[in-house]
Amino acid sequence: MKTSDFNFDLPDELLAEHPAPNRDESRLMVLNRATQTIEHKLFKDVIDYFDEKDLFIFNNTKVFPARLYGNKEKTGAKIEVFLLRELDKETKVWDVLVDPARKIRIGNKLFFTEDESLVAEVIDNTTSRGRTLRFLYDGSYEEFRSKLRELGNTPLPKYITREVEPEDEERYQTIYAKEEGAVAAPTAGLHFSRHLMKRLEIKGIDFAEVTLHVGLGTFNPIEVEDLSKHKMESEEAKITQENADIINKALDENRRICAVGTTTMRTLETSVSSNNRLGQYHGWTNKFIFPPHDFGIANAMITNFHTPKSTLLMMIAAFAGKDFLLEAYHTAIKEKYKFYTYGDAMLII
Structure with missing residues (x-):
């Protein structure tokens, strides 16, 4: 075939x-x-x-609401982070996709909240858009997952060009x-x-x-x-x-x-x-x-x-x-x- x-x-x-x-x-x-x-x-x-x-x-x-938006340290550039899979529950390490990927390198940090309570550090490149992130969060695992749900967006497929609506x-x-x-x-x-x-x-x-x-x-x-x-x-x-x-x-x-x-x-x-x-x-x-x-x-x-x-x-x-x-x-x-x-x-x- x-x-x-x-x-x-x-x-x-x-x-x-x-x-x-x-x-x-x-x-x-x-x-x-x-x-x-x-x-x-x-x-x-x-x-x-x-x-x-x-x-x-x-x-x-x-x-789960897998699409997050963070800001790159120093430049403040807006970066989309799409959570793919959790690799390590204890250390909060995830495989993700980032967009735009060309701006994100190993060692970069991304800030997801104004008070810097949720930060992620890039620890590996996996594919052209793929990265491995370690999330830095001062709280329990349950609180961390709750924060991801709070900040995340419904991951509608890319072909849907409209904005995410409440019913989604x-x-x-x-x-x-x-x-x-x-x-x-x-x-x-x-x-x-x-x-x-x-x-x-x-x-x-x-x-x-x-x-x-x-x-x-x-x-x-x-x-x-x-x-x-x-x-x-x-x-x-x-x-x-x-x-x-x-x-x-x-x-x-x-x-x-x-x-x-x-x-x-x-x-x-x-x-x-x-x-x-x-x-x-x-x-x-x-x-x-x-x-x-x-x-x-x-x-x-x-x-x-x-x-x-x-x-x-x-x-x-x-x-x-x-x-x-x-x-x-x-x-x-x-x-x-x-x-x-x-x-x-x-x-x-």
């Missing part, structure tokens, strides 16, 4: 700048792999495709988010409302959760033509034994099992055993899924519409079938579905 096999023309106006007014009233395209047919619905209609004891698996990661803090987070650690939302889950979740529960549909802390590496462009040579950045993933048991029971009973989002699917495919069962798991995954791929757990999935030549699009192509998926994408463009983070949804069964 080649990267160019997954290219298509996507009009800029189809990139969603705002979420739908109501979470569960975005549009839903339903792809039936058996019949090779496409239906057009609203997201709340997803309940019609599932029966009692079927299973939805959600990624319960929680986005709530809408750029799933309603079931629990485990803080993601710098980007698991966007398929943004369509679930509390009302829809209650309707699913009343119908007798079961729920399970996994955790994958979404990093920016998921969205890195592929810079090679041969997909087998692309390397994904690692992301932390967890499955508890309790949730593994719920999923294995659904497998034993031949239920419909729906992975909500590509991050959920990556977690399942990383941890599945050779006999297609799950156990407790906590580790890191850099798994890159592209066609052909045999999926071991889920037989349905919900996802958003993704951008050309993205790793997310390639995973969906492996699940739906590349030709069928690209046909569906051309239909989506013709029907003016909204793409990307705040865009519309697709159910593949």
